[in-house]
Amino acid sequence: MQSTFRILFIFSVLLWSCQSEAQRPKFQKLSPEQIAEKQTARQIKTLDLNKEQAQTLETINFKYAELLQAEIKSRQESRKASFAKMKDIIEAQNEEVKTILSENQYSNYIALRRQNLAKLRKRRIEKALAIQDNRKQSIEALNLSNTQKEKLKSIKTKYAKEMKALRAQDNVQGKLKEFKRLSEEQDKEVKAILSEEQFEMYLRIKKEKLQKRKSKMRKNKN
Numbered sequence: 001m002q003s004t005f006r007i008l009f010i011f012s013v014l015l016w017s018c019q020s021e022a023q024r025p026k027f028q029k030l031s032p033e034q035i036a037e038k039q040t041a042r043q044i045k046t047l048d049l050n051k052e053q054a055q056t057l058e059t060i061n062f063k064y065a066e067l068l069q070a071e072i073k074s075r076q077e078s079r080k081a082s083f084a085k086m087k088d089i090i091e092a093q094n095e096e097v098k099t100i101l102s103e104n105q106y107s108n109y110i111a112l113r114r115q116n117l118a119k120l121r122k123r124r125i126e127k128a129l130a131i132q133d134n135r136k137q138s139i140e141a142l143n144l145s146n147t148q149k150e151k152l153k154s155i156k157t158k159y160a161k162e163m164k165a166l167r168a169q170d171n172v173q174g175k176l177k178e179f180k181r182l183s184e185e186q187d188k189e190v191k192a193i194l195s196e197e198q199f200e201m202y203l204r205i206k207k208e209k210l211q212k213r214k215s216k217m218r219k220n221k222n
Contacts, residue, residue, distance in 0.1 A: 032069055036062035046112060047105045056100045064093040138205050142198050151193045159186040 030038075040058040043049070049057065067089050071082060098106050139149065159182055166178055191199045 032062055032065035035065040035069075039065070043109070043112075047101065047108055049101075049105070053100050053105075057097065060093060060096050060100075064089060134209075141205065142194070142201055144194075144198070148193055148198075152190065155186060155189045155193075159183075 036058050039061045040054060043057060043061075044054050068086060071086055071089070094110075097109060101109060139152070142148075144152065162182055163179065166175055166182070169175055187203070190202060194202060
C-alpha cells in the first residue's frame with residue numbers, strides 16, 4: 001500500500017490537481033483523455049490562454065498523461081528508477097509547454113505546479129504524523145514496559161523490512177499468502193513478549209486498524 005501511495009503521489013504531483021480538494025478523483029480511474037481535459041480546463045482559467053494555445057496544450061497534456069499512466073501501470077523498474085524516468089518525462093513536458101506560452105504564462109504555469117506540490121507534501125506529512133500519533137496511542141494502550149517497547153519496536157522493524165521487500169514482487173497471489181505468513185509469524189513473536197491481557201489488546205487494536213483500512217478502501221472504490 002505504501003508503495004502504491006508513493007507512485008500515485010508522484011503521479012498527482014506531475015499532473016497537478018484537476019479539481020478542488022473535495023472533488024479530486026482518483027487519477028488511476030481516469031483515462032489519459034479525461035486527465036488531459038480536466039488538467040487543461042483548469043490551466044485555461046489560470047493561465048489566460050488563447051484558443052490555439054489551449055488546443056496545443058491539451059494535446060501535450062494528453063501525450064504525457066499517456067506516458068505517465070503507462071509508467072505507473074508497468075512499475076517494472078525499481079521505484080528509484082521509475083521516479084527518475086517520470087522526472088525526465090515531466091521535464092520534457094515542461095519544455096514543450098514552454099514553447100507555446102509567453103514568459104509570464106510559463107512562470108504562472110511553474111508556480112501553479114509548485115503550489116500543488118507544496119499542498120501534496122503537506123497532506124503527506126499530515127498523514128504520516130497521524131499514523132505516528134495512532135501508533136503512539138496504540139503503544140500507550142498496551143501499557144508496555146520500556147523493555148517490551150524496545151522488543152516490540154525491533155519486531156516491527158524486522159517485519160516491516162520483509163513486507164516492504166515483498167511489495168516489490170509481481171506475483172499477487174503469492175504475495176497475499178506470504179503477507180499472511182509474515183503477519184502470523186510477527187504475531188507469534190509479539191505474543192512472546194506480552195502478557196495475555198496485553199496480547200488480547202494488541203490483536204483487538206490490529207483488528208480495528210484492519211477494519212478501518214478496509215472501510216477506507218471500499219469508500220475509495222465508490
